[in-house]
Amino acid sequence: xxxxxxxxKIYDGGVLALDDVSFDAPDxxxxxxxxxxxxxxxxxxxxxxxxxxxxAGQVLWNDVDITNLSEEEMRWVRRKIGMVFxxxxxxxxxxxxxxxxxxxxxxxxxTWSLLNRFPKHDIEKAMQQxxxxxxxxxxxxxxxxxxxxxxxxxxIARALMQDPQMILADEPVASLDPVLAHSIMQYLxxxxxxxxxxxxxxxxxxxxxxxxxxxxxxxxxxxxVFDGAPQEIDDQRFxxxxxxxxxxxx
Amino acid sequence: xxKTPNGSDKPAVTIKKASLKSSILRGSLFALAFIVFAxxxxxxxxxxxxxxxxxxQASLTRVLRAIAKPEILEYEKIEKIVELGVYVPCQAGARxxxxxxxxxxxxxxxxACANPRSAITLEGFNFEPFSSGxxxxxxxxxxxxKLGDFESGADGRFKIETKLPPRPDEAMQTIQAVTxxxxxxxxxxxxxxQTWGKIIETVFLALLATVxxxxxxxxxxxxxxxxxxxxxxxxxxxxxxxxxxxPVGMYAGAVIAGWIRTLSERLTGNPLLTLAGLGxxxxxxxxxxxxAFPSEEEEKxxxxxxxxxxxxxxxxxxxxxxxxxxxxxxxxxxxGELLEERLGSLDFLGAFxxxxxxxxxxxxxxxxxxAGGAAFSGLLAxxxxxxxxxxxxxxxxxxxxxxxxxxxxMVAGLLAAGLNWLYEFNNYTRVFTSSLLxxxxxxxxxxxxxxxxxxxxxxxxxxxITRTILNVLRAIEALIWVIIFVVWVGIGPFAGVLALTxxxxxxxxxxxxxxxxxxxxxxxxxxxxxxxTRLQTIMYAVIPQIVxxxxxxxxxxxxxxxxxxxxxxxxxGGGIGFLLFQNINLLNYRAASAQxxxxxxxxxxxxxxSAWLRNKVV
Numbered sequence: 001x002x003x004x005x006x007x008x009k010i011y012d013g014g015v016l017a018l019d020d021v022s023f024d025a026p027d028x029x030x031x032x033x034x035x036x037x038x039x040x041x042x043x044x045x046x047x048x049x050x051x052x053x054x055x056a057g058q059v060l061w062n063d064v065d066i067t068n069l070s071e072e073e074m075r076w077v078r079r080k081i082g083m084v085f086x087x088x089x090x091x092x093x094x095x096x097x098x099x100x101x102x103x104x105x106x107x108x109x110x111t112w113s114l115l116n117r118f119p120k121h122d123i124e125k126a127m128q129q130x131x132x133x134x135x136x137x138x139x140x141x142x143x144x145x146x147x148x149x150x151x152x153x154x155x156i157a158r159a160l161m162q163d164p165q166m167i168l169a170d171e172p173v174a175s176l177d178p179v180l181a182h183s184i185m186q187y188l189x190x191x192x193x194x195x196x197x198x199x200x201x202x203x204x205x206x207x208x209x210x211x212x213x214x215x216x217x218x219x220x221x222x223x224x225v226f227d228g229a230p231q232e233i234d235d236q237r238f239x240x241x242x243x244x245x246x247x248x249x250x
Numbered sequence: 251x252x253k254t255p256n257g258s259d260k261p262a263v264t265i266k267k268a269s270l271k272s273s274i275l276r277g278s279l280f281a282l283a284f285i286v287f288a289x290x291x292x293x294x295x296x297x298x299x300x301x302x303x304x305x306x307q308a309s310l311t312r313v314l315r316a317i318a319k320p321e322i323l324e325y326e327k328i329e330k331i332v333e334l335g336v337y338v339p340c341q342a343g344a345r346x347x348x349x350x351x352x353x354x355x356x357x358x359x360x361x362a363c364a365n366p367r368s369a370i371t372l373e374g375f376n377f378e379p380f381s382s383g384x385x386x387x388x389x390x391x392x393x394x395x396k397l398g399d400f401e402s403g404a405d406g407r408f409k410i411e412t413k414l415p416p417r418p419d420e421a422m423q424t425i426q427a428v429t430x431x432x433x434x435x436x437x438x439x440x441x442x443x444q445t446w447g448k449i450i451e452t453v454f455l456a457l458l459a460t461v462x463x464x465x466x467x468x469x470x471x472x473x474x475x476x477x478x479x480x481x482x483x484x485x486x487x488x489x490x491x492x493x494x495x496x497p498v499g500m501y502a503g504a505v506i507a508g509w510i511r512t513l514s515e516r517l518t519g520n521p522l523l524t525l526a527g528l529g530x531x532x533x534x535x536x537x538x539x540x541x542a543f544p545s546e547e548e549e550k551x552x553x554x555x556x557x558x559x560x561x562x563x564x565x566x567x568x569x570x571x572x573x574x575x576x577x578x579x580x581x582x583x584x585x586g587e588l589l590e591e592r593l594g595s596l597d598f599l600g601a602f603x604x605x606x607x608x609x610x611x612x613x614x615x616x617x618x619x620x621a622g623g624a625a626f627s628g629l630l631a632x633x634x635x636x637x638x639x640x641x642x643x644x645x646x647x648x649x650x651x652x653x654x655x656x657x658x659x660m661v662a663g664l665l666a667a668g669l670n671w672l673y674e675f676n677n678y679t680r681v682f683t684s685s686l687l688x689x690x691x692x693x694x695x696x697x698x699x700x701x702x703x704x705x706x707x708x709x710x711x712x713x714x715i716t717r718t719i720l721n722v723l724r725a726i727e728a729l730i731w732v733i734i735f736v737v738w739v740g741i742g743p744f745a746g747v748l749a750l751t752x753x754x755x756x757x758x759x760x761x762x763x764x765x766x767x768x769x770x771x772x773x774x775x776x777x778x779x780x781x782x783t784r785l786q787t788i789m790y791a792v793i794p795q796i797v798x799x800x801x802x803x804x805x806x807x808x809x810x811x812x813x814x815x816x817x818x819x820x821x822x823g824g825g826i827g828f829l830l831f832q833n834i835n836l837l838n839y840r841a842a843s844a845q846x847x848x849x850x851x852x853x854x855x856x857x858x859x860s861a862w863l864r865n866k867v868v
Contacts, residue, residue, distance in 0.1 A: 049779055051775055051779055068639075070635055070639065075781045075782075075783065076781065077781075078778075078779060078780065078781035079781030080781075082779075082780075083776065083779040083780075085772060085775070085776060087772055088772075089772035089773050089775060090773065090776070091773045091777075091790065091791055091794045092770075092773075092794075092795070093795065093797065093798075094790070098790070102776075102777050102780060102782070102790050102791075103780050104780075105780050105781065105782035105783075105786045105790065106780050106781025106782060107781075109543050109544055110783045110785060110786055111543045112543065113786055113789070113790075114785060114786065116789075155776075158776070158780070161780075162780055162781070
């Protein structure tokens with residue numbers, strides 16, 4: 001159970017990126033986060049695992065306030081929260097397998113992993129995850145030799161290596177074409193349904209939201225402007241979220 | 251420059267009219283440039299008189315001709331002497347012997363006899379075509395007086411105009427023509443052999459300096475990279491305790507290393523016992539290490555008791571490791587000496603092994619001190635974080651002030667000790683009390699200025715200090731550093747290695763850190779999000795990204811070091827530069843030319859090699 005209470009983030013330049021945002025996400029939910037570019041979606045997701053330090057407010061995860069944890073304790077929380085990125089964020093020159101194994105870094109002993117040694121069962125696990133996303137044959141290739149869709153699947157496999165209870169997906173399909181977008185979203189849906197992993201996914205297209213999410217929250221200039229089921233977004237709500245001049249495309 | 255707006259809607263015609271203002275500006279810019287160059291000519295003493303002076307041109311020609319004939323190859327030479335009897339002045343009834351047999355070379359003087367100081371023509375016939383040499387006048391004292399140099403044509407004849415020396419004699423005197431003919435296979439001159447030895451020294455000097463430089467520049471470059479250091483912050487209490495912990499931990503580490511050294515020295519007398527100790531230490535490190543550092547962390551954070559016992563095990567492992575290193579060092583020294591005696595011409599291998607042992611023996615104290623400092627300060631920093639998180643606000647403030655004062659006093663005291671050593675104040679009480687007070691005051695100031703939530707940007711402080719040191723070290727050329735190292739380790743290639751290493755660290759540290767700063771931040775974020783530690787993030791997200799530029803810069807630096815090592819000998823740093831400098835000062839340009847030739851060849855070869863390597867690796 002994720003509970004966000006009055007979360008506020010003000011960047012060093014004085015930009016108010018999140019303004020008193022509160023919501024709950026029960027375990028096993030597929031929660032979409034929508035809003036215009038710059039509305040604070042990325043900041044929100046990064047505040048949840050403290051890649052960005054929130055200025056005020058609380059993030060309770062399994063009833064622990066993670067905004068108050070030390071760096072070392074935070075590592076133990078982060079390893080249970082997988083993250084998928086818009087630009088995949090793979091290490092280009094490393095092999096696909098090494099990129100996937102990086103998902104285990106929170107679990108393996110820091111000293112051994114510095115020597116690039118992973119336990120055998122972790123390597124087997126990595127191959128299983130690659131198999132699951134259908135690119136086991138690419139394991140030995142360099143990550144930047146893969147196409148965009150394949151790279152995002154590596155990103156998902158890396159997140160799965162963490163045995164996550166929650167996955168934060170920051171516009172996972174925004175750099176992909178519509179066909180690939182659906183294929184990636186289906187993997188996330190599968191992980192959500194089969195493994196019961198909570199998914200928080202920021203999205204641009206409303207048709208994707210309708211197709212995959214059980215719930216939507218919307219941000220506008222850092223404020224939470226909508227929280228409800230995808231079907232509840234009518235034209236009136238749409239204008240509140242995206243502004244008066246926006247036109248619906250999806 | 252015209253400052254006309256470049257809008258597309260304006261017609262191009264408007265550009266043509268230059269305003270008065272821009273004309274004046276342009277005119278004054280031209281005047282300024284004129285003055286700058288005029289002054290530059292004066293300061294650098296540009297002189298066309300010197301360039302055109304015939305004396306200077308003659309010396310230049312001499313030097314260039316010498317340089318064009320590097321002293322590399324030599325031949326055995328046969329001297330062939332042709333003599334002619336002459337009377338100076340003419341003697342009535344005297345007879346000149348006829349030339350020997352036809353076909354042999356012979357000389358003819360015209361006129362056949364003459365007064366001293368009179369002009370004559372000397373001709374030679376039947377000489378080897380294109381042979382050359384000096385012609386002498388040999389009076390009865392047998393002191394050779396040079397008449398001139400001759401060079402025979404294709405027909406074996408020559409003709410020189412010269413003057414007879416003022417040596418009148420009644421008896422017959424001799425004119426001698428000497429030709430030297432190269433015979434046999436060419437062989438290398440003494441200079442060439444010396445140059446070869448020194449060029450090898452030069453290449454290895456560059457190699458060692460580059461390798462040592464890289465080893466130290468890589469870790470330094472991470473401390474000088476802003477994007478990695480910016481994130482490192484710590485609360486005041488934690489920072490102050492960490493600062494206090496460093497010197498204490500280092501001292502403790504050094505003392506413990508000293509004890510272990512005494513202990514290990516008792517064992518090293520007996521080789522069997524040494525080996526047994528080595529094995530035992532290795533086993534202890536392996537098994538206890540496996541327990542203290544399990545390959546996979548548990549699902550839940552281990553209990554405090556477990557963590558404490560692991561910490562204790564780590565300390566035992568560290569002690570065993572120090573013991574192991576001492577044993578290894580003494581074995582290397584003994585084995586190296588043994589090899590040195592047995593290996594004959596390969597004895598340098600033995601010497602290398604025993605040097606490695608000695609270096610290790612010296613380094614263990616340093617390693618132990620650094621490990622002790624890092625461990626103790628890390629422990630205290632955690633304690634500081636704990637204090638910061640568990641104490642009430644008012645108490646944190648009190649703790650910050652006390653710890654800040656203590657840490658400030660400690661830093662200031664250490665600085666004062668350093669300054670005292672450098673400047674020899676010899677007034678301990680005043681120097682130390684005043685610096686301790688100032689340090690404590692500064693510490694309290696920092697503590698008061700930081701509010702509770704504020705984290706002190708330790709990383710940026712370390713970054714700034716590292717950058718400053720690198721900039722200072724880099725600003726001073728290796729050629730100047732070598733002067734200091736010559737004082738320390740004596741004239742020779744070792745001083746050159748140390749000076750070049752220092753400059754390499756500074757230069758590469760800066761270049762490397764700029765590469766770290768330009769990596770993609772995405773992978774860093776992704777690896778951090780998996781729960782990786784800072785070191786793991788560097789290992790998995792930073793290092794793969796910086797390998798190609800690091801290799802590229804290393805090769806570039808290798809090029810620079812090869813070139814630097816050729817002149818570092820000018821200041822006593824060994825290598826070929828020393829020989830070159832000597833020969834230039836002795837005006838022995840043909841020998842200097844051999845060294846310049848060698849440098850050109852080596853630098854060109856290294857350049858091709860590094861280009862090839864760059865293609866292969868990057």
